[in-house]
Amino acid sequence: MKWDDLRIFLSVARSESISGAGKSLRIDAATVGRRIARLERDLETPLFAKSPQGYALTDAGQRLVDHAAQAEQSVGAAVADLRGAAQGLSGVIRIGAPDGCANYLLPQICAQICADHPGLDVQIVALPRVFNLSKREADMAITVSPPTAGRLTVQKLSDYHLHLAGSEAYLAAHPKVEKLKDIKGHRMIGYIPDMIFDKELDYLAEAGAERVTLGSNSVSVQFNWVRTGGGLGIVHDFAIPSAPHVRKILTDHISLTRSFYLVRHIDDRRVTRLNTFADLLSQGVRREIAHLEAQS
16 A cells, blocks of 8 residues: 555545645546556555445545544655644644634734744635544644543633623614613524534624524624624624724623633644744734734
8 A cells, every 4th residue: 555545545545536635636537537546456445435425435445534534644744844834833724613613813814823823724614514533634622522532632721701781883773782682683693503513613602682683604704794883783892993993781681601612633732833823823823812802
């Protein structure tokens, strides 16, 4: 079994397509198909099942993914050590994060880390869902709930806070909100109910709102609705400084606390560059939340 074949196998497993793997690796799809076929012949077992949705891993393929990913990390760690990367971060690191964190915290944190380490490239994947680190969709992920399954390490980064808020223009043009019962009759902004992928994100249920008038699976869309006077919504305190005319309301009645967790694949504990980056990221998240919440 050749390492290059395993590298191609991993790319197909992650992209779930031959053409996607070819684009990622910058080789033609026909070559990718031939290499996968050769690997399956060598192992005497099918690794993928083709379907209308793409290439899905078979049971054998799923077992091979973990071993191949470990080999990939070992090769990466060896190359990093040989290049002296321990003295300065380099290469590409990809982070998965919920879009509130990705939009309002990570840009400035990662920009500073890259400024301090010119050889480093950081990719932020902002998606409102859980990332599959076993498939190496990202090198690490920030989540709002600690995962309970999988070969993962979990580190709590920081608590953060959320409040009901509206724009000054909206609040001036609509009936006053002085008690919880006053919420009724106002346009409420929040998640699309059947697209809430984590119970920790069901903010409006805790606020007692019965209807979401303006709904989106994106925190940024929700916040922009609040900012532009669309209605009232639960917003992150750390986002408020980016919109000076947004005001928190009912702070004595609605005050939510949530947490961010840094999740990594357990095999990455031995990779120096990822450990170093994780430490810098953790410090940055805690510092930035404290700084922004103090201004909200």
